[in-house]
Amino acid sequence: MVWTIVPEMAHLDARLRAIAPMGYSLVIHVRSLTPEHYVSTYPERWVEIYTERQYAMFDPVNLWARTHSGRIRWSEVPVEKLSPAGTLIMDHAREYGLNYGCGVSRSRIEEYGTLSCLFCAREDRELTDGELDEVEGIFKQLLASIEAARPLSEMERAILSDLANGLPYKEVAHRQGVSTETIKKRLERIRNLLGARNSVQAVAIATKRGLILNQPASGPE
The missing domain is CATH 1.10.10.10 (Winged helix-like DNA-binding domain superfamily/Winged helix DNA-binding domain)
Known part of the structure; x- marks a missing residue:
């Protein structure tokens, strides 16, 4: 659906894949754990495990995104404070090469009950400040394009x-x-x-x- 709504999606997808070789996950307007739009290029087996075990409920990066609007490196998320299972989930993610990453979020849960976020992952190193800037810019561009195309006010x-x-x-x-x-x-x-x-x-x-x-x-x- 995103590919038909966002004209520049092919270019943005290519940029995200370059910044995040281990994949990215884009969720737009999540309500009750159900996103209006969802794109994931993470390793297929990791996505299966993440879904089957309902990791979204305890994933420290996801928990951070629910209560914040902004951006953060995974290494900056206070894992132990957010969820007792957080460390286990992050360790499990590393088995699939998701060692470093970032999250960009816009939480509007209190206003409209919605959450939108973009997560990116690398295996080799932390994302640079410039890459974080670009990921945040891509996220805002995607949100703007999708919301402009939404049928309802x-x-x-x-x-x-x-x-x-x-x-x-x-x-x-x-x-x-x-x-x-x-x-x-x-x-x-x-x-x-x-x-x-x-x-x-x-x-x-x-x-x-x-x-x-x-x-x-x-x-x-």
Whole structure:
């Protein structure tokens, strides 16, 4: 999907492979551990193990990314403080040549429940400051291209999120500060953009694609 959305993806992929010979992992707009876009060039067996053992829950670099926006070398991550299993995961990664690396993250979990990050790995040495600059620049370029191509605005995703959580049109309209008729018109546009027959299907499509996060209400406000 990223390859069709980002026109310059072939060039960016080539640059990332040059900087990170052991592979890179790009995840965009992760919600409930489900990314809207995912690319990985890590060793295939490592990806299988990482997925099967659910390392993402305890990976210290991933844990750092969830709570930070910025960049960091793997060697700078406080492994022992973030997860008791962190050292074991990092040691296991080294068996596949993932000795050195960096992470670039944009955490918007508190605002929108989303996380986007790019991880890169080398076997031979630490990444230079110049390489970190380039990885961070590529990450920002990818995010900008993908978000520019997204079919739904933040407001439209908020409407679908409210519907997913069981709110009636009247309450959704109140939250948006508009009339119920305006919400219905916006939903018509949303259905057309997603190719949905009705609002229920629009919510289902948006949830499956990771565009919204279905969060149960915590109680009366």
